[in-house]
Every structure is written in structure tokens, then in C-alpha cells.
Amino acid sequence: MNIVYKILPNIITLSRILLTYVFLLLQNKQYHDIKNRETFLCLSIVFLCICITDLIDGKIARFLNSKSFIGSLLDVAADAAFIFSSFIFLNIHGIIPFWFTIVILSKFVEFIITSYVWKKLNNKTSELFISDPIGKLTAVLFYIIPGIVGILFYKFQNNLLLATNTLIFIATTLSVISSCIRCSNCFKHFKRIP
Template identity: 40%
Template structure:
């Protein structure tokens, strides 16, 4: 449980509320620093888990949980400040609620969660770039004319891919639950 990668994931989880408070209060540069530290620990926990042969089920749960929480915290913080519209928050959170419902459905049929689809990873990657790029424009207004269009391109593409992956998960869940279980 207390492997280096898991400790890094716990640190990322602990940084989520710090980050959210900084964003909401308008401390964009410190918030960006926390986001950079979080991104570095995200990268390191994956690399170290593989290199040190410390891949664990806990780590496989903590890493995506921290990713999702950072995305939610960033979206909510930026929406509270009026930087991103609430409909974007609804689109992103709505897809994750859908995945939660699919997970419960699979569990009710005796299955575990579906494997992560590459499209979902790409969507998350886009959102991970979109939100910090939008924040850079807030922290450094002189570059907003460049960062805003790039950030929005990543955000819209990420939201689209997020739902495209969601549709794939729906189809896969329907396929799996139709398979007769062998007693």
C-alpha cells in the first residue's frame, strides 16, 4: 500500500483541494504551480510503478481518481470564476456519471469495470492540456490571445472524445451484460 507510486498519488489527491481554493480565489500562478507539481507526480507515479515493479490495484484506482478530481476541480474553479461555461462542466461531469452508472450495472451483473479505452485516455489527455492552457491565459494575460484558442480547441475536442468514449463504454456494457453467465 505504501509504495512510492501510491504515495505520489496520495500527494496528488491531497493537492486537489489546495488547487481548487487557489483557483477560486484567483491565485492563478500558485494554482498553476500546484498543477505542474501534480502533473509531474502523475508522470512519476506511472513511471516508477512500472520501473520498480510496484503496480498495484490501489494505484490503479488512485491514479484515475486523482486525474478525475483534478479535472473536476479545474472545471469547477474556472466555472465559478466565469472562465469556462457551466455547460462544459455538465458535459464532462455528466459523462463520468454515465460511467458510474455503467460500473454499477456491470457490478450488478457480476462483472468488474471495463478496461480503459484508448479514446478515453486521449480525451483525458486533451482535457489535461486544455484546462491548464486556459489557466495560463488567466495568469499571464499577455499570452491569452494565443492560449485561449488553443485551450478551447483542446477542451472542445476533449469533451467530444470523452463522450465518444462514453458511447463505446455503453455499447461494450450492453454487449457484456448480454453474455450468459456460467454458474
């Protein structure tokens, strides 16, 4: 039973990658058959499952005392797989501008680099990745935009452009603010090194 506790969070995380594939299939089906209620409901349920697995895998790992380096890597990989594949799909179909996917990629690379630098300079944390409050909010927006677009695409096509542009503007602004704060903190630490 102990091994189950150790791997349960990772199984939940890995299920998110499978759910991402299903989400993309449903997203594609919905794109080609906009008014299909069944596809819309399935897409909504799969998106909800993706969000729930993202919320609970880390909490379960902490509760079961089974946090691991591999688990942290899998979590970030599953998040990246969902976010990037969803946005590439939305780029290909002209729903989201390509430059926004570049913003997401830039934020992801910055997050990895600044987490590494903070960890090396501080030596205070056992966490693989170090997040900040604005960065967390930005990541949530990156995560929910594909689901919101799927819902709007089915229900409110007339408002799709306005809603997606508003979300993109907010997410880009928060991303820039978070990156500036994180990079500034790294530079401050570098200045303190003799």
C-alpha cells in the first residue's frame, strides 16, 4: 500500500497528459461542428477534470508525504503539455494570436530560469520550482483560457473576440509584471554576492 501512496500523485499528474490529448480531440471536433451540444459537454467535463487534477495532485502529494523531484517535473511537464498544445491548436485555427503563445513560452522559460537562480542563490528551499503570487495568477489564466474559449466558442461566438482579447491583455500584463519582479529579485541577489 505504501508504494500506492508514493505514486498516486504522479498517476494523477500523468492522467492530465492523457486528458490533454482527449481535450484536443474534442476541441478539434467542436471547431468543426460548433453547435454539437454533446461535444461541448464532453469538452467542458474533460477541461474540468484537467483543472481538478492540476489542483489535487500536489495537495495529495503533500498530504501523503510523497512529494518528489520527479513529481514536480511531471507536474510542470503536464501543465506545459496542456497549455502549449491547446494554444498551438488555437493559433492554428486563428482564434488566439501566435504572439500570445510566444508570451507564454517566454514566461515559462523565465519561470524555470528564475526558479533555478533563486534556488541556487538562497539555498533555503527544497522546492524545484519557486512561484510568486502574480505568476500563479498568470499561470491560472494561461490554464483557463483554452477552456473559456471552448465555452465561448460554443455559446457566445459573437463575444469570442472581445472576451479572448481581454483575457490575453490581462494575462500578458500580469506575465510582464511577474517576470519583472522575478528578474529584479534575481538581480538584487546577484548584487549581494561579493
